[in-house]
Amino acid sequence: MATTRILEWLGRFYIVLLLGFLYLPIIIMAAMSFNASPFYQLPFEWTTDWYASLWQNDQLIAATWNSIEIAVITTIISTVLGAMASLALYRYEFRGKKVLQALLFPPIAIPWLITGTAMLIFFFGIGIGRGLVAILLGHVALALPYVIVVVSARLQTFAPELEEAARSLGANQWQVTMRITLPWIMPGVIAGGLFAFAVSFDQFVVSYFLSTPGQTTLPVEIYAAIRKGFTPEINAVSTIIIVVSMALMLLTARFFKFGGEK
């Protein structure tokens, strides 16, 4: 079938075009961060000055540390709380379980603009106000549903007989959880944790509404810088972010894959 083969080659060509569409802007942005001209003039002249000047930018560095701190704390809290909730949803049957599971979707499905502004109003009303604490509260809430969904997916592959066997051999609830269940769902927990880190580290909208000038995260700082005007420094910091977050997702994909295969 000659036509089939031609169509298949057209299909492959199309995929290449799509990948070009997806990656070219990112590659160009990265290239421009190594270009000497501050106005993005061509011809291209290699420099790493923009990366060097990032180190002089205290505001950006402070925001970067905030982002990393918040992402790490978000990961820890949401992974622990999320894994606990997933275990409960897996182990127990009770009225309203379906409702609890359904409640995980609003935080994922409602646009962050709405969630973010609602958080701003509420946190202001109860006296938490804006700042890093408010951002952390918000990030954990956004990450939790992802962790619960990912860990629950892993739990689907767990055989409850293993827990029963351990229990009949005299293990108590804590031992069963720590020695049998947790090791089995670990790939799911790690994948969930990486998801949580990515959700927090890349989060812009919610952080934007909850930050104040001194207490802000990297994406918010970048947004402010973009609105002031484009500079190669933004390209440099953006390039670093995109490399970090893509590496993180590749890692997640690996773990999630392992979760699915075993």
Added chain:
Amino acid sequence: MADQLAIGSRRGLKPALPLLLPAYLWLTVAIFLPLSAMVFFSFMTDLPLAGKDWAFTLGNYAAFFSQGLYATLMLASLRLGLEVTLWCIVIGYPAAYVLAKVLKGRSREAIFLLVILPFWSNGLVRIFSWAMVLREGGILDTALNAVLPFKINIDLMYSYPAVIIGLVHSYVPYMVLTCYLTLQAIDDSLIEAGRSLGASRRQVLWRVIIPLSMPGLIAGAALIFVPVVGSFMEPRILGGRTGTFYGTVIEDQFVAVFNWPLGAALSFILLAVVLIILALAAPVLRRAG
């Protein structure tokens, strides 16, 4: 111990509660209470803070319905959502088909990952990267002028098409993902059966493949349409002055104009629109999920 030895899932909310409570309390404090507070707040005249006078009012909602501006912007945002979704289908569906039915083995896995990867990287940064491409004297401009014999100026930056391009770039991986999942589940023998019974390629596409992959299409459409209607950062960066949409007006109420009650009302109206759309898509999503 005896009750714990019971086979299968255990009953009762009591033993589950200590495990569930922390997560759901957190969600309540950071998501559900804020959403309720926003509704409450949208009926107020002013912030009930710092001793300011406030009263209940319907004025914020009246503003939406009486001033044509907000309704117009809502329509503009809905139109934006529709256009971006359509482009994502046009661009994403064929790619999902090639991934699911043409590519095999390792190359399929690798390319699938490559398509999905940008989606999980920073959205703000990806929108910014288009500014490099689209602006006058940018890469697109320079490249086209190097190839074409005549001088043209491509200055798409700060225009409606720029916003569309940026948003499609942001969301097309979603469509590829959801369509890929449903297309992959279609048994090849169904397609072959259709062909051997004399159906043309086009007939197989319209009568077999598209109907069977409809859940993926609708799931993808809902997952793209909803956030696009509420987008504000993308129009701000790529749209400039032409980038005023419903989302940017809400942003203004909170960060520039400081009319929070009006912002809350506008947010809540958006939430209502979003919930209606999700409710319409829910039966299909449930079947697909």
